[in-house]
Amino acid sequence: MTNKAWSGVFEQATDRRVELFSESISFDHRLYAQDIRCSIAHAQMLAQVGLISADECRQIEQGLEAIRQEIEQGNFAFRTELEDIHMHVEKALIERTGDVGRKLHTARSRNDQVSTDLRVWVRDAIDLLDGRLLDLQKAFVGRCDADADVILPGYTHMQRAQPVLAPHYWLAYTEKLERDRGRLADCRKRVNVLSLGAAALAGTTLPIDRHDVAKRLDFADVARNSLDVSSDRDFAIEFAFALSLIAEHLSTWAEEWILWSTTEFNFIKLPQTFCTGSSIMPQKINPDVLELTRGKTARVIGNLTRLLVLVKGLPLAYNRDLQEDKEPLFDSFDTVRMCLELAAPLVAGTELKRDVIAARLDRGHLDATTLMEFLIKHGVPQRTGHEIVGKLVRTALERDCRLADLSQAEFTAAHPVLDSRVYDSLGAANAVAAFVSYGSTAPAEVAKQVAWWKQKLA
Numbered sequence: 001m002t003n004k005a006w007s008g009v010f011e012q013a014t015d016r017r018v019e020l021f022s023e024s025i026s027f028d029h030r031l032y033a034q035d036i037r038c039s040i041a042h043a044q045m046l047a048q049v050g051l052i053s054a055d056e057c058r059q060i061e062q063g064l065e066a067i068r069q070e071i072e073q074g075n076f077a078f079r080t081e082l083e084d085i086h087m088h089v090e091k092a093l094i095e096r097t098g099d100v101g102r103k104l105h106t107a108r109s110r111n112d113q114v115s116t117d118l119r120v121w122v123r124d125a126i127d128l129l130d131g132r133l134l135d136l137q138k139a140f141v142g143r144c145d146a147d148a149d150v151i152l153p154g155y156t157h158m159q160r161a162q163p164v165l166a167p168h169y170w171l172a173y174t175e176k177l178e179r180d181r182g183r184l185a186d187c188r189k190r191v192n193v194l195s196l197g198a199a200a201l202a203g204t205t206l207p208i209d210r211h212d213v214a215k216r217l218d219f220a221d222v223a224r225n226s227l228d229v230s231s232d233r234d235f236a237i238e239f240a241f242a243l244s245l246i247a248e249h250l251s252t253w254a255e256e257w258i259l260w261s262t263t264e265f266n267f268i269k270l271p272q273t274f275c276t277g278s279s280i281m282p283q284k285i286n287p288d289v290l291e292l293t294r295g296k297t298a299r300v301i302g303n304l305t306r307l308l309v310l311v312k313g314l315p316l317a318y319n320r321d322l323q324e325d326k327e328p329l330f331d332s333f334d335t336v337r338m339c340l341e342l343a344a345p346l347v348a349g350t351e352l353k354r355d356v357i358a359a360r361l362d363r364g365h366l367d368a369t370t371l372m373e374f375l376i377k378h379g380v381p382q383r384t385g386h387e388i389v390g391k392l393v394r395t396a397l398e399r400d401c402r403l404a405d406l407s408q409a410e411f412t413a414a415h416p417v418l419d420s421r422v423y424d425s426l427g428a429a430n431a432v433a434a435f436v437s438y439g440s441t442a443p444a445e446v447a448k449q450v451a452w453w454k455q456k457l458a
């Protein structure tokens with residue numbers, strides 16, 4: 001009736017519907033490499049402490065390696081009734097090695113096994129994503145020299161605000177991605193703790209050596225409390241959060257570039273290889289990759305919410321609910337990874353329409369704040385300067401002209417310090433050149449930042 005590892009106490013076979021309902025092999029099969037790696041380390045430790053012989057350990061290792069190959073070559077049969085990847089691998093090992101394979105699960109539970117597998121998987125995922133984030137940073141920094149002299153309108157409230165150098169924009173995203181990398185690195189510290197050896201929840205009466213396993217699996221630490229670690233999914237949630245913030249950053253960038261690619265903005269030309277057309281409107285070249293990057297952020301945030309709600313109110317220690325942690329985690333990782341892998345070539349391959357941008361840089365009085373600061377430099381209180389420039393902007397708006405088009409007489413009438421030198425601070429280029437503060441869009445500051453990033457990312 002039963003071929004299940006846990007069926008000894010059972011008198012009846014599992015309802016087929018329950019098997020379908022409770023299986024996780026359809027998604028946790030992707031933990032096979034981690035599961036095998038952790039099992040080999042576990043077996044080596046068992047041999048080390050004398051719970052199995054060296055020969056048994058060798059048979060287990062060889063058996064597990066053969067199973068890995070079978071899986072990788074697509075020759076491995078996955079069966080719903082075997083529940084999950086752990087059961088599949090163990091069952092296959094027992095089929096190959098008999099009683100030797102039946103020893104592998106010594107001093108181990110699927111509860112600490114799945115947690116360890118997942119930690120190794122998240123650790124690998126973090127390391128991979130760090131490289132993808134770096135690639136995207138390099139794409140942004142890689143644009144900086146070519147775009148060094150391009151001045152863009154900077155926006156607040158989506159209204160033209162102050163002029164900003166294009167590299168300043170690129171480095172703004174580079175900074176966000178750097179924090180994302182920092183968050184992943186920080187999360188990795190809490191991921192990188194061994195749970196194996198917690199067994200079901202309380203540890204084991206057998207003389208295992210958890211620190212030996214930790215070393216074999218490159219874990220920096222061993223979880224101190226078996227009860228805590230068998231219920232702990234903080235590391236998964238933290239990872240899902242870090243992924244959510246990456247997705248948010250990509251979404252901001254995507255939104256901005258979607259706008260910039262419109263006829264209304266017309267700041268950029270996206271590479272056609274990253275756009276798609278319309279089935280009815282022949283002229284359309286749509287920024288679908290950017291839209292989907294923005295759209296997929298929803299599922300990444302949804303996955304984080306799923307995980308948070310999943311663990312809410314779960315009593316210690318392992319509960320089967322926790323099986324639901326993997327799909328959202330896998331999905332968030334796959335999604336963010338794909339977005340990053342598309343973002344890097346998209347950033348590198350997009351053309352900045354310098355002439356169009358330059359031709360409209362006079363719109364929106366981007367130099368108004370600089371003019372106000374000109375007054376402040378000449379002793380005018382900020383509030384007074386603000387009011388004076390506000391009135392000058394009102395005049396310019398009425399006349400539909402630039403501040404630089406106002407006459408000397410108008411400036412002098414507004415305030416006596418606004419002599420002919422005032423014209424040297426007007427216009428986007430003069431305004432940008434006037435910045436001096438640390439971290440500002442001042443050309444010298446931006447150049448310093450570009451140099452710093454180039455060295456950092458080299």
Ligand code: ARG
Pocket residue numbers: 024028083084110111114320322323324
């Ligand atoms: N497939 C399970 C999971 O993903 C593995 C642990 C099951 N443990 C148990 N005692 N049923 O969480």
